Amino acid sequence: MLQIQKLTKKYPTGDLALTAVDLEIPKGQVLALIGPSGAGKSTLIRCINRLVEPTSGTVTLNGENITSLGSRGLRTVRRKMGMIFQEYALVERLTVMENVLSGRLGYVGFWRSFLRKYPQSDIDEAFRLLDRVGLLHMADKRADELSGGQRQRVGIARALIQDPDLLLVDEPTASLDPKTSRQIMRLICELCEERGLAAIINIHDVALAQMFVQRVVGLKLGVIEFDGAPDELTPDVLTTIYGEEDWEATIEKVDEEDA
């Protein structure tokens, strides 16, 4: 469904963030992207929806080459890619409902969005999603009144209301406590399964990734160093990705009794 070929990103400073990355993701697969800070994880997912312009290479979603699209075509294809951010990236002075509905911006005209007169089907879907993430009662609160975990749930609802085929998830749990982290990861993975969505999840917490995903890709200095199942992540593999450390405590066997 998503093919990435020879994707390279060189920043104007001369830093090579990605070097000829090849990656293919089938429909409905949830993939964790791990790697040290500065490995190019954020750049990779931002090159997919072109919040960052790739230097060369192609990204193809459902047979459509994203890298060659003009601005109108790019907006249309962005609707099919929901994005979830590390610091939630809700617009803090807008209400929860406005934040969720902003996921429909690619589908409605300017005046409708300006006057907040969304189609009833969009409004119903927003309420359904807020109910699904357990925040229906918060619909008219301002986003900055919410806790971290609640904000991330709104972020998830905003991504899902786009009716995407793919979720791009950038460090969803980096600002959350361990229990909330698990709940958020579980919610994302459950929703992907319910809706048959593929997802790329950038994540620092290797154990958490192993607990929830079907495939792990390790990135180091802009190059893919590992691509396999979660239980193939051995101390040796982690050493090639991150460097020398004692990894025994990090790799957890998936235990069923997690919170």
Next chain:
Amino acid sequence: MSTVVLDDALLEQRLGTAWRKPHFIKNPILRWTLLIGALVYLVLAFGSIDVNWTRVSEGLIRGWKFVVAFANPDFFTRGTDIREGLIESVIMAVSSTVVGIAISIPIGLGAARNIAPLPVYLVCRGIVALSRALNEIIVAILMVAIFGFGPLAGFITLSFATIGFLAKLLAEEIEDMNKVQAEAVKATGSSWLQWINYGVQPQVMPRLVGLSIYRLDINFRESAVLGLVGAGGIGATLNTAFDRYEFDTAAAILLMIIGTVMVLEYLSGVIRKKVQ
């Protein structure tokens, strides 16, 4: 291991020596030259201002008369003039602020480097720089020459000055906004206008409202000065009062200006708290 040994040697060498914050200018010769140079300049500069003390002693008496008049302001002898001048000033201030804001918003968007392409940015920054470079009084003299005496010249002057002030500060606020919030809106596939409306506007709105009220306040005060060059408003009334040596009327006008500014100050506080 070798780095550890090296660190030990470094530590031995450091222990027992004093520690000071590194100087901002490292070269001591340059540092002292700059410092002494600045002091010498200051002494010479103050020395070049000569004070005519006999003139000051005369002036102090005149100034005192003026201050005494404040204890006895006369609101009534020229009551109609004062009222008309004030109303004219308020109309000038409000209308020029509204028109100024309406023009400032698109220019402010264009002058923010993070959302505008380079050519648009340069043009908008150029307009801002031009508006800021020309002082209100100079513009007012030109406008009086073009449109004649009266509030129209003042209105155009203040609208023009508002652009430089508001567009610049709005652009800076946009440049300082939280990038990720705007990025998230862009990632939904929004158009440029939707992106501004959802991603940028909510972030800068409280500041825009605050600045607008502040500008209304400035425009009102400026309208008092612009009257001195014939651009209408309470300033014209004030100018006439000074010309006739009617310090009691002038005092009344100044008190009215102070009062109005204080009311505006209070209102801006209330409104800013509401929009926060």
